Amino acid sequence: MSNLENLYRQVIMDHYKNPRNKGLKDSEEYYSVHLKNPTCGDDLTIQIKVEDNKITEVYHDGTGCSISMSAASVMSETIMGMNLEEAKKVINNYVEMVKGEEFDEEMFMGDAIVYQGVSQFPARFKCATIAWKALDKAISNHENCSHRHDEEKIEVK
Amino acid sequence: MSNLENLYRQVIMDHYKNPRNKGLKDSEEYYSVHLKNPTCGDDLTIQIKVEDNKITEVYHDGTGCSISMSAASVMSETIMGMNLEEAKKVINNYVEMVKGEEFDEEMFMGDAIVYQGVSQFPARFKCATIAWKALDKAISNHENCSHRHDEEKIEVK
Amino acid sequence: MKVNDIMDINKIRKDFYVLNNNDLAYLDNAASTLKPKQVIDAVTYYYEKLGVNIHRGVYRLSYEATDLYEKARQKVAELLNCQFEEAVFTRGASNALNLIALSYGMNHIEEGDEIITSELEHHSSMLPWQNVARAKKAKLVYVPLNEENKITVENFKKVLSNKTKVVALNYISNAMGYMTPVEEIIKLAHEKNAIVILDAAQAVPHIPVNVKALDCDFLAFSGHKMCGPTGIGVLYGKYNLLKEMEPIEFGGDMIDYVGLNEVTYKDPPYKFETGTPIIASAIGLGRAIDYIKAIGFKDIMKHERMLRDELIDKMSQIKGITIHNPNTDTGIISFNINGVHPHDAASVFDEENVAIRAGHHCAQPLMHCLNEIATIRASVYFYNTREDINRLVKAINKAKAFFENFM
Amino acid sequence: MKVNDIMDINKIRKDFYVLNNNDLAYLDNAASTLKPKQVIDAVTYYYEKLGVNIHRGVYRLSYEATDLYEKARQKVAELLNCQFEEAVFTRGASNALNLIALSYGMNHIEEGDEIITSELEHHSSMLPWQNVARAKKAKLVYVPLNEENKITVENFKKVLSNKTKVVALNYISNAMGYMTPVEEIIKLAHEKNAIVILDAAQAVPHIPVNVKALDCDFLAFSGHKMCGPTGIGVLYGKYNLLKEMEPIEFGGDMIDYVGLNEVTYKDPPYKFETGTPIIASAIGLGRAIDYIKAIGFKDIMKHERMLRDELIDKMSQIKGITIHNPNTDTGIISFNINGVHPHDAASVFDEENVAIRAGHHCAQPLMHCLNEIATIRASVYFYNTREDINRLVKAINKAKAFFENFM
Ligand SMILES: Cc1ncc(COP(=O)(O)O)c(C=O)c1O
Numbered sequence A, B: 001m002s003n004l005e006n007l008y009r010q011v012i013m014d015h016y017k018n019p020r021n022k023g024l025k026d027s028e029e030y031y032s033v034h035l036k037n038p039t040c041g042d043d044l045t046i047q048i049k050v051e052d053n054k055i056t057e058v059y060h061d062g063t064g065c066s067i068s069m070s071a072a073s074v075m076s077e078t079i080m081g082m083n084l085e086e087a088k089k090v091i092n093n094y095v096e097m098v099k100g101e102e103f104d105e106e107m108f109m110g111d112a113i114v115y116q117g118v119s120q121f122p123a124r125f126k127c128a129t130i131a132w133k134a135l136d137k138a139i140s141n142h143e144n145c146s147h148r149h150d151e152e153k154i155e156v157k
Numbered sequence C, D: 001m002k003v004n005d006i007m008d009i010n011k012i013r014k015d016f017y018v019l020n021n022n023d024l025a026y027l028d029n030a031a032s033t034l035k036p037k038q039v040i041d042a043v044t045y046y047y048e049k050l051g052v053n054i055h056r057g058v059y060r061l062s063y064e065a066t067d068l069y070e071k072a073r074q075k076v077a078e079l080l081n082c083q084f085e086e087a088v089f090t091r092g093a094s095n096a097l098n099l100i101a102l103s104y105g106m107n108h109i110e111e112g113d114e115i116i117t118s119e120l121e122h123h124s125s126m127l128p129w130q131n132v133a134r135a136k137k138a139k140l141v142y143v144p145l146n147e148e149n150k151i152t153v154e155n156f157k158k159v160l161s162n163k164t165k166v167v168a169l170n171y172i173s174n175a176m177g178y179m180t181p182v183e184e185i186i187k188l189a190h191e192k193n194a195i196v197i198l199d200a201a202q203a204v205p206h207i208p209v210n211v212k213a214l215d216c217d218f219l220a221f222s223g224h225k226m227c228g229p230t231g232i233g234v235l236y237g238k239y240n241l242l243k244e245m246e247p248i249e250f251g252g253d254m255i256d257y258v259g260l261n262e263v264t265y266k267d268p269p270y271k272f273e274t275g276t277p278i279i280a281s282a283i284g285l286g287r288a289i290d291y292i293k294a295i296g297f298k299d300i301m302k303h304e305r306m307l308r309d310e311l312i313d314k315m316s317q318i319k320g321i322t323i324h325n326p327n328t329d330t331g332i333i334s335f336n337i338n339g340v341h342p343h344d345a346a347s348v349f350d351e352e353n354v355a356i357r358a359g360h361h362c363a364q365p366l367m368h369c370l371n372e373i374a375t376i377r378a379s380v381y382f383y384n385t386r387e388d389i390n391r392l393v394k395a396i397n398k399a400k401a402f403f404e405n406f407m
């Protein structure tokens, strides 16, 4: 399989075309995080609902390339129902994976496993992680009992 | 003779210690030009009186290193009594000389001829020429019937 | 016509290490051009042989460094046909354009005045004046773009008024490659006593620019877009304007006398060059100017136009792409592959070693006009070949086919 | 103690082409230091292997260049012990100090407020605040210098008041080599809710600087004084201050959203880095930081102090010269040969291939305090040797003898 085919797996394009859990809820129950990448125009909001230390609902909405938009959809499916500890482990594992570093191949990742190909395209790292960064932020806002609505821009590092 | 001895000739140091025509006149008859070199602190004013196309009086005053101060004194002696055309030729010849370019060795230069050694010290070119640049400016102000008092700063080029 | 008809492109390409060491079709020249070894050598010469500060040193190394720095200024002055004193070194075009707005703009614009700019501008040409307009309660007026998104004299006349004080426009658009009809615009603006600032970041590298003939009041460009080093650019200003303008930054190297409560400045250009200058980059820019002049603008223009014609011709035959500027005046082509996000397309180009740009090209208002989030931009320079064009066309076809698979 | 006791100076000197190719005692390090081959190589690497623009490119070369640029920022952050986001790249220290005054100063200083600075400042530390004071009708207050022309905590207390809003002082004086007692000054200033800006242009190259431990609010330095390239410097600012500050320059790379009449910016540090960055110089600065850290500040300080002690010792034995700062804290020595204009002396030094500086050192107010038009300044760095010191002493004696001839 070529690098490109490895990046744009069928399942990614499916999630891009038919995103799951897309559209935001207008309710104060959710922790929501709005992330933007001014450099490439990606613009994404995610919402989570936490009950009993478990993520029971996830929504997302935004605009961007197929990698960033599909990743939000995949992320929402993958972490739905997980408890916060599990979710944080998956986030870390996912980030290591798309960076091309060592990661735990045994951990349950759902469809997110197909983003392995991103490691060959470092310029797309931010596309693949924006949704997961937003999730990470939402979880820590919840844990710190901090503001429920967060606006941020992410940058190249 | 070493480069240094060639730069600091006895006659230069004499003019530095005992400047001729130093001190300004408080009269409207003179064309005066005030030049500064902000970078090294040289600060010099020269005054000329022109009668019948002839430079009949030259004065100077200021602060600076031995090269710049002596050059003002030497200049005042050299060009005193010359007509404007002659003076302009001497200015050009002097500048060529201190630059290390070809110059007319036959032309009357008075003591100014000893500034030949400056050509080995390009960093001192401005010191050696500030008085002559002021003279040049004063002559052209006279010729253009322009303002009698001129303030300028000179810079490295 | 063969590429080599115009100039010896293979010989030229040997000067560019990046081209020799990568199997690369480099078509992102509007962002930055590559640097030839002559420019790199000039920079290295300063660092290896001198490496010292300038202007204030009374020793030989410092004198030589000063001389090289000021000779670079002289080269800029000859390139633009201006006086030595009218060429101010800046960090780049953005820095130069901001300096004009902060100094000239903030001191001359008053409430109710009008500043003309356009939606075709690079953010660096437009935003400094948006800031002035906000601060001074002046009005920012946009030249209406025509159906092709061009600035025309006719449309310029519609917005020019007795209230116009400043006209800030691009000479060549970085997003669309159009040439603004600046000669006529400058004449018209001057009839209204408005000053004209040209953002020439895309012009100076590609066409001969003569500021005296143009009679523009200010002009700005960057070194890194014309084979020069990063971190250097030029602000040209008419001497009498520079002379009366206030400096924006204060400090070393720009002062005459400093007292505890007052200060007097040096004359231009030094009064605008605060602090230790960008010595190595200025010297490198001087060398870049020599390099480009040796090739010659006539040949550069001919060559770029040939490549543009070929590219437009080949791209027009591809179905399912939108070319936004088929009538581009230069080697800048802006397009989209229908249904494919530019960043997705870009990864295909990257796999094919074709370097293009995907994004808003620092021209977000124009993106709204085009009704796109982003576009793909290919831009050529004198070292590009027909082979580069062919590779771009191949990559476009590949991206199309690749993503059609998923449709 | 031999020089080589502290570090392998001969090996270090091999890294500096200028030292190898000239029989030179380079003692103008406070103006600019020389550049080692490692730094030159890092700059050349960017130009030869990459040469492209950063941040917005979706191709590999651009990604690598971006990575190198941002890694350099990370190195700055580690050097200063600050967050990545708190390190803004600027053109140099002057540019950084002006940015603080134009953004923080112009928006926070009000009529009647007091700004503390000193006559010991470099013009770049003082003049930006003279400008703010003039514009805002605030008062510029000078810490009285003591009999040695030092800033003391005691004298600082005399001028600190409830009206003090900003304290802008040097960390190490470029003209006298004194270290300002910044720790105590910062504590005292913070008790009055004043912010403290440190001009650390002469500090960061020579001593370890920890901004979190110091708790200063802003700090600035230049790359070219620490083995780095020209045209790069750093503004450190506490994140919450940077976050609320207005950018001064507008344009490419610093924006988030651009509309026709409004704009939103990126977060720090990007909102202050308008236009194409000074890519090569930033990468070179990163390498310079590695280079200096490998030698180690402990050894650098030890070595410089040894040279200073030796120099002061030897110079004290020369009759007919005035040392202005016999108690200098660093390797910066300021003196005059009695009866000889510094520029005249400088030509003798030049003939002897001893590079020193003669002038006002961008500190005119201090020259008034010293009652001199100009002074001669010698300043050492880690690559200097005792041989350099001996040559300076020899040149001083020669200049004295030479001009005494004419007396
Ligand atoms: C038309 C135009 N103006 C201004 C700029 C800004 O130049 P720089 O980023 O070098 O400051 C650019 C380049 O990005 C440009 O293309």
Ligand SMILES: Cc1ncc(COP(=O)(O)O)c(C=O)c1O
Pocket (backbone or CB within 6 Å): C252, C274, C275, C276, C277, D030, D031, D092, D093, D094, D095, D122, D124, D125, D170, D172, D173, D174, D199, D200, D201, D202, D222, D224, D233, D362
């Ligand atoms: C103490 C001090 N502050 C500020 C500066 C200004 O640095 P730069 O000229 O690199 O902007 C210098 C160097 O000249 C300096 O020594």
